[in-house]
Amino acid sequence: MLLYLQMFTKITFQSVFTPIFTPERERTGKTGVKAITKELVFKARFPVHIATTAAQLLAVFFILALAPGVQAGPISSGQLAPAVDLPNLPVDGGHTSLASLQGKVVYLDFWASWCGPCRVSLPRLNTLRKELGEQGFEVLAINVDEFEEDALQFLQEFPVDYPVVWDNAGHSPQTFGILGMPTAFIIDRKGVVREIHQGFRKSDTAKIRARVVELLEEK
DSSP: OOOHHHHHHHHHHHHHHHHHHOOOOOOOOSHHHHHHHHHHHHHSSSSOOOOOOHHHHHHHHHHHHHOTTTTOOOOOTSSSOOOEEEEEEOOSSOOEESGGGTTSEEEEEEEEETTTHOOOOOHHHHHHHHGGGGGTTEEEEEEEOSSSSHHHHHHHHHHOSSEEEOOTOOOOHHHOOSSSEEEEEEEEETTTEEEEEESOOTTTTHHHHHHHHHTTTOO
């Protein structure tokens, strides 16, 4: 019974709050109809409904009142980051896990080839990683495309030096409660989520850098 409550609460929470949490998209580059179509396919595979009713909102509070242990919504700042262990891109039989990066400050970035702002974020994150990597900063990018070739084509256009893994089954986006692309989690050396960043604009780079430097200086 609790499992059904958890599932219903999560779906209802996303239905109610997606319009609030999903940032305005900054579409750049060659997104077009193809990108929009792929985004719709992603949403169809991992439904995040945006229809909102008063009944749904009341249902959330009713369920939470009956089962106070149920957690609705995405991972929050201050929580330990859930485990991640996914195949590398390109798929070569190897895996990369979040646990293997413990002791570093990690920018865990969920992205897709159809994501317009990702054309801005990946190159800038790559530059930031080159600058701060020797101080203990790492980026781990999780691609959620259904087909590997779509992700690889994107990476040919926007190459990066940091590890990229693939989750076409969508388990990690569901675990982290992803509501839009890109979404990133800044994780400290102890594996605790310290900040969540949704969307990406050029002006975000300085703020992200300052936060990463702050965490790198923590003892």
